[in-house]
Amino acid sequence: MSSPRKLTPAEEARLAQVRANFQERRKVSESLEGIGVRVGVYSGKGGVGKTTIATNLAVTLATQDNDVALFDCDIDCPNVTRVLRISEGPIQNGEKLVPPSRFGVKVMSMAFFQDNEDEAIVWRGPMIHNAINQFLHSTEWGNPDYMIVDLPPGTSDAPLTVMQTLNLDGFVIVTTPHELAVLDAKRSINMIKKMNLKVFGIVENLSGGVFGTGGGQALAEEMDLPFLGAINMSAAFTNSQKPASLESDAVATEFNSLSEKLKQQIPANNSD
Ligand SMILES: Nc1ncnc2c1ncn2[C@@H]1O[C@H](COP(=O)(O)OP(=O)(O)OP(=O)(O)O)[C@@H](O)[C@H]1O
Numbered sequence: 001m002s003s004p005r006k007l008t009p010a011e012e013a014r015l016a017q018v019r020a021n022f023q024e025r026r027k028v029s030e031s032l033e034g035i036g037v038r039v040g041v042y043s044g045k046g047g048v049g050k051t052t053i054a055t056n057l058a059v060t061l062a063t064q065d066n067d068v069a070l071f072d073c074d075i076d077c078p079n080v081t082r083v084l085r086i087s088e089g090p091i092q093n094g095e096k097l098v099p100p101s102r103f104g105v106k107v108m109s110m111a112f113f114q115d116n117e118d119e120a121i122v123w124r125g126p127m128i129h130n131a132i133n134q135f136l137h138s139t140e141w142g143n144p145d146y147m148i149v150d151l152p153p154g155t156s157d158a159p160l161t162v163m164q165t166l167n168l169d170g171f172v173i174v175t176t177p178h179e180l181a182v183l184d185a186k187r188s189i190n191m192i193k194k195m196n197l198k199v200f201g202i203v204e205n206l207s208g209g210v211f212g213t214g215g216g217q218a219l220a221e222e223m224d225l226p227f228l229g230a231i232n233m234s235a236a237f238t239n240s241q242k243p244a245s246l247e248s249d250a251v252a253t254e255f256n257s258l259s260e261k262l263k264q265q266i267p268a269n270n271s272d
């Protein structure tokens with residue numbers, strides 16, 4: 001048998017890269033090990049209410065005695081901390097960061113590491129990947145039953161990288177009743193399907209306002225996906241002190257129903 005050929009420097013470098021990637025993946029999966037179900041909240045279109053849905057869903061699950069983490073992955077424009085009025089950042093515990101809790105939800109956001117709220121951060125693929133990985137390794141998540149992930153909009157590098165890195169169990173797609181938002185939602189569903197990831201279902205937000213109602217339900221039927229419910233346009237969402245689901249009984253009812261329908265879509269072996 002011939003002795004193994006010596007690797008060229010290029011091959012050595014490639015091998016080192018593969019090893020590093022593998023170790024990084026292992027570190028990420030170790031730090032995510034204790035997390036029950038990872039749900040991404042996503043839409044192709046900006047401003048349709050992803051952050052609103054992610055935040056209120058997380059808070060609602062927490063009111064049902066679940067241990068819940070909310071991960072603001074909108075790294076270009078993180079605003080979960082603003083919505084939840086969190087001023088204190090994570091606490092350093094050795095090499096780990098302990099996320100602050102608000103309304104019973106553990107919150108981690110890129111905003112904690114931004115010096116200036118108005119500053120725009122331009123991230124490229126590898127930077128996003130590194131930042132997300134760093135976040136995931138260093139956060140002491142504990143053992144939350146659910147991790148709700150607020151994703152950036154669109155089909156650019158940022159949401160794609162986040163989706164690939166986080167290994168999400170499935171997605172809640174947010175749309176408004178409006179035709180254009182529905183079209184964008186369809187695009188994002190197709191992208192998720194292409195990545196062989198699961199769509200838990202569709203939520204119609206800002207329902208009943210000037211855009212009417214029914215676009216979300218029609219999209220769900222067309223794409224053969226579960227319809228998880230509608231969240232009406234409501235002044236309760238303009239309260240800046242607490243999430244609307246804790247402020248208004250009507251909104252709480254909508255989010256309780258949404259969380260129940262979502263749970264029905266989560267495979268049984270995934271939820272404990
Ligand atoms: N059901 C609702 N009724 C009234 N206002 C709402 C409702 N849902 C969201 N809003 C408001 O609409 C605005 C946009 O919502 P939000 O920030 O959640 O959207 P987004 O999809 O996360 O946006 P982006 O794409 O910029 O991240 C916010 O001011 C929010 O308070």
Ligand SMILES: [Mg+2]
Nearest residue numbers: 050051074079
């Ligand atoms: Mg948002």
